Amino acid sequence: MYSSADILQMIEEKISSLKFSTPPASLFAPVTYTLSLGGKRLRPSLMLMSCNLYRDDLESYVTPAVGLEVFHNFTLLHDDLMDKADMRRGKATVHKLWNANTAVLSGDAMMIYAYQLVGETELDALKPVLDLFTQTALEICGGQQFDMEFETRSDVTEDEYMEMIRLKTAVLLACALKMGAIVGKASSDDAEHLYQAGINAGLAFQLQDDLLDVYGDSSVFGKNIGGDILCDKKTFLLIKALQLSSPIQRDELFSWIGRSADNPIEKIEAVTDIYNELHLKELSETKIEDYYNRAMNHIEVLSVKKERLQILKDFCTGLMNRQS
Numbered sequence: 023m024y025s026s027a028d029i030l031q032m033i034e035e036k037i038s039s040l041k042f043s044t045p046p047a048s049l050f051a052p053v054t055y056t057l058s059l060g061g062k063r064l065r066p067s068l069m070l071m072s073c074n075l076y077r078d079d080l081e082s083y084v085t086p087a088v089g090l091e092v093f094h095n096f097t098l099l100h101d102d103l104m105d106k107a108d109m110r111r112g113k114a115t116v117h118k119l120w121n122a123n124t125a126v127l128s129g130d131a132m133m134i135y136a137y138q139l140v141g142e143t144e145l146d147a148l149k150p151v152l153d154l155f156t157q158t159a160l161e162i163c164g165g166q167q168f169d170m171e172f173e174t175r176s177d178v179t180e181d182e183y184m185e186m187i188r189l190k191t192a193v194l195l196a197c198a199l200k201m202g203a204i205v206g207k208a209s210s211d212d213a214e215h216l217y218q219a220g221i222n223a224g225l226a227f228q229l230q231d232d233l234l235d236v237y238g239d240s241s242v243f244g245k246n247i248g249g250d251i252l253c254d255k256k257t258f259l260l261i262k263a264l265q266l267s268s269p270i271q272r273d274e275l276f277s278w279i280g281r282s283a284d285n286p287i288e289k290i291e292a293v294t295d296i297y298n299e300l301h302l303k304e305l306s307e308t309k310i311e312d313y314y315n316r317a318m319n320h321i322e323v324l325s326v327k328k329e330r331l332q333i334l335k336d337f338c339t340g341l342m343n344r345q346s
Contacts, residue, residue, distance in 0.1 A: 026336070030063055037063075065087075066087035068337070069199065083143075086143045089141075147205045154201060168182070183258060184258075191225075202216070218316075223313070223314065225313045226310045252289060266302075
């Protein structure tokens with residue numbers, strides 16, 4: 023079996039080898055820039071780890087795995103534009119370094135190129151892989167639409183939020199794991215367990231991301247802390263705060279929501295203080311652990327030797343304990 027370090031090296035080598043020779047070069051400069059920012063390479067790693075549960079020859083599957091990474095970065099590029107985010111992984115976002123129109127067009131090129139890479143899947147697995155990938159892409163767009171609609175609502179429920187992050191974040195992790203199962207020729211039961219493991223790990227991952235946005239270290243996290251608070255994003259923390267707060271606390275929250283703070287630090291500190299009073303960090307950590315355990319339960323029942331599961335389990339555990 024490959025180690026997680028081996029898999030990451032294969033992915034990085036493939037990304038480094040990607041060449042964009044079709045003119046104009048200006049279309050692809052932001053693509054190269056975005057991919058050069060690094061990241062966890064989580065989605066391609068999960069696909070190859072999943073495949074490696076069932077077969078040992080991974081070289082043929084690195085290209086479609088990298089297609090998932092290109093697609094993921096396309097969604098981030100457009101997401102940053104919609105959120106007016108200035109930083110991604112500690113560097114300027116594409117729309118800040120270039121402009122909004124460039125971010126839109128180069129993002130579109132990334133999405134098309136992702137399909138080209140995923141299309142390199144071997145023929146006998148190509149249709150189910152493309153069907154899964156296409157459905158996932160549509161679901162991610164649905165999740166982003168929900169996210170935008172939530173910006174103008176103050177009555178978003180916890181269930182609505184969990185469905186939004188399932189679509190926006192979790193389905194691509196689930197897609198990666200199931201794609202690995204498909205090309206690895208796993209049973210349909212195992213493929214479904216891996217998909218559900220990805221859904222639950224993805225929900226835990228996004229809840230952890232929300233938590234780090236408030237309680238993380240910006241030098242490690244790669245984004246400015248408190249960005250969700252400043253944008254009034256309906257995260258799990260804010261939704262639970264509105265649900266659990268006293269009338270005084272709720273009035274305080276509403277006094278900040280929708281208000282452009284002259285002093286951003288003041289707004290971040292005021293909202294975070296309410297989160298602390300309601301012990302929402304601990305509540306969120308409990309929910310993250312619950313989804314993580316559900317993901318592990320789906321992995322544990324796979325019909326492969328238990329020792330082959332350890333790398334995937336360790337990788338998922340690392341995601342839950344991350345600081346970035």
